[in-house]
Amino acid sequence: MNISDLLQSIKNLFQPVPEKQAESRTSDPAPPQTAVTAELELDPAAADDTPPSHAQLHINVGYGLSTGKQRNHNEDAYFTLTTTFTYNENELPVGLYIIADGMGGHRNGEIASELAIRTVAEYVLKEIYSPLMSRDPKPSEYSFQEVFQLAIEEANHEIIQNSYGGGTTLTAVLIVGDQMTIAHVGDSRIYQIDEEGTLEALTRDHSLVKRLQELGQITSDEAAVHPQRNVLYRALGQGEPFEPELISSPRPSSGGLLVCSDGLWSIVPQKTLTEIIQAGLSTQQTCDRLIDAANLAGGPDNISAIYIEFSN
């Protein structure tokens, strides 16, 4: 047995699917090439396309919630989970961030938003996170988008059963390795923030007034004071059939994400959001400042925000 065979058999010990392992072909007239294998392993500069970035990614997260100054109870809810572990010899960041903004009389709004968060988080963790943590890790039988779709359907069902008349927005982002998938219903938002601190909304508000604005029926000034400005055309728990918006794209390798309810984005001008983010504070300080800014501006609504920063 030559060196390459030996190396191969050592590697084979660690194969998860031994019956389909690689084999050297000794029956061939040309003997296996030790030099070739070495050359392959020593020269990783094969990248003819953008190489995936796996160098020590750090995810820093700040989060916060405030009832605001004009309401006496809180209908916003949030969830954050940030983990990193090694998988298949690579570092694998996994993160799940959700914000839900409930609505409805009595306590129905807060029941709806909390139920939505719990149901979706539980579903995603069960379908995506737990299989990874099992002794024989394997991916879900569903795609990321399908997992979100099913989770939101279940959450919708739960809310209709348990929170009469309650409804909620739900905006979630799942990060697994280099990929990011967003699920979105309602008018909470996710912004992507580039290295200069510029914000770009990745989601579209499912609000009636926003739609009228998109169609050119009303101006942004009219929208700001429109009596129906809080009416959503897609929300969980409303009994109407709806499709969540699902968006998959490569995870930003630097910069960050801001997930927030309309208690932040509709109160604090985007310019101010940008200034606070550009100040270079820690993610938690940034998040606190964002919420302070909404309260300083009157705090008419509940405010929730999750600020996620990626760095290598």
Place this chain on the structure above:
Amino acid sequence: MGAVYRAQDLRFNVKKIVAVKEMINQATDEDMRRTIIENFEREANILATVNHPAIPTIYDYFTLGARSYLVMEFIQGVNLETKLHEAGGPLDEEMVIGWAIALCDVLDYLHTQDPEPIIFRDVKPANILINKKNQITLVDFGIAKTFQTGAKGTMIGTEGYSPPEQYRGEATPKVDIYALGATLHHLLSGQDPRTEPPFTWDERPIREANPKVSSAAEAIVNTALAYNPSDRFASAADMRKALIGVAQQTGMLTEELSIAQATQYLQDQSHSPHWTFKCEDEIRGSASYHNGVIFIGSYDHNMYALDSSSGEFIWKYPARGGVVSKPAVHESRLFFGSVDRYIHAISIRNGKRVWRQSTEGAIYSSPCVAEGHLFVGSDDEYLHVINIINGREAWRTNLGARVRSSPIVISDLIYIGSENGEIHCYDFSGNIKWRTSSKRAVTASPYFHNNVIYISSMDSVLYAIDAQSGWVIWRYRMENGSISTPTAHDNYIYVGSTDGKLYCINIKSSKKVWDFQTENQVNSSPVVYKGAVYFCNTDGLIFSLDAQTGRLRWKYETGGPITGNPIIVNDTVYIGSTDHKLYALPA
């Protein structure tokens, strides 16, 4: 005023010919000069966003002192003014109506641009080029007119072809419709409007000058030339509709066709191959291009080398079985598999064999070269990794079923599908990184984009899979299985299916943007080139669609089903058909 230069772009190693239009800024007032340059740059930017086969592509613009330059696609062709001059009299109605329909098509495209219609402002015979295939190109946008200043009585647009309202500085789509009417009047009557008193069309009916013209055609031209804009055709699309009606009446178009089809039909008439090359048996695979040479394998056992511009035979190399595998070019060698079970390595120069290596099954998979090695699948169920210098096998690995999918290698990882429905990712040492299962055979090949593998399966699903972990990001369900390899462009992914459709899917939301239904299986893999997507089906048709909208640009019928994939080089589509021929078609 300026000139148009035929120029060569020296930044490219290959010979790239462009047209450079020079415009001289004659304004003396500094503010005026600046305004002119700003207008020029604004228009150049608008034009740069325009994408239509009948409009030259804008590559660049710049200003040097008093001269501004626009760098654009060089169009080979004769303008209609020259044609008129050569003919020495009116042109044939059928031909003119054909051009007019195509002109309405491009004007309609410009007039329906968002957020604002683009007005050409200077439709006249001199600005319409006709190439050898009878296709039109609209050149010299009104942009040039930005530079005409000062002199009293001059205006944007050319006198004689311009409508009354243009003298008041108005520019609406109706301006172009009028000017097209004036152009058609000139072409059909032979009377130059520049030498006649303005707005005297009523006094000079076309049929008086040229009785051969049909009254229907004359009526259309008269409508386009109405003094009041509101009396003209409402849009270029309406005028096109009317012209198609005439074409049908005169027997030029015999069938009842939709507008789009009719426009298409007329374009099809002129869509003929640059050349064809006939083998002795079917072509089922795809061609490769290298340095002016096309390489194509055939079921007649040969690998052919042909001159890409003339189709002339250079050499052939005989394998012992049919060749479906698309050859891989690396340095001076060509690599491909054959149904004879061998991987062949031959010299590009003369087609002489360098080495060959046997596998234990027929090879339909196409090889991929990376890091000094060749990666290829075989019906012996193995993925083979072969040293390209000497043909010796470095390693092989059993994938559990026949391997007809072609591997790709990205960042030290190998991706490939197999007939048992699995999609595999191996590292360079032959260790499995991940394996993802679909429910039926994976004959198509993986496509890599932004760290995601896109691959279709006979289980009717197009998969988007994280390239690092093998996890499925989304799945898109088609109406039937697919062996077509997807391709991505901008925000879209394109894939064919045995359900007869070409699908365009949003890469982020996995929602269908549009589909295009053909009448038979689309087993070929789509290719995107200059804003159009090209693919073939088993009816022997080659389609070219607008990549954004899915609108048919043209189609061309070969004599047998097509299973290979088109390749496009230098505006030429190369595709083999089971009618034994390789076609070189204009893109």
